[in-house]
Amino acid sequence: MRRTPFLLALAAAALISSSPAQAQSAKTLEDFRCALVGIIGSTGDEDEDDGENTSVMLAMYFLGRLDARDPNFDGKRHLQREFTKLLDLDEDDLEKTTRGCYDLYQKSQDRLDEWAED
Secondary structure (H helix, E strand, C coil): CCCHHHHHHHHHHHHCCCCCCCCCCHHHHHHHHHHHHHHHHHCCCCCCHHHHHHHHHHHHHHHHHHHHHCCCCCHHHHHHHHHHHHHHCCHHHHHHHHHHHHHHHHHHHHHHHHHHHC
């Protein structure tokens, strides 16, 4: 039994539990979109384990950033709108958005590597 979808669903459910409505910053919504990019990527072909594992790590990284930035974030309120925005992007803009998310994640991994070298 594959645990990845279950773990992602559990993390997303914990994150999108109800909370008071409030205006969201652009950075908060960017983190949410990047978490969605990771979640979407993790549901791909099971034969692509390396890509799927990276997508899971991307989703978890941005869910963590999102929770740290705004523990009361109401993901349920934004889920459909942000998911639809991703689906409505043309191929070039979707690639640009996805690349931006992966680049932010990679910078965090590079920092961890630097710390390990010291």
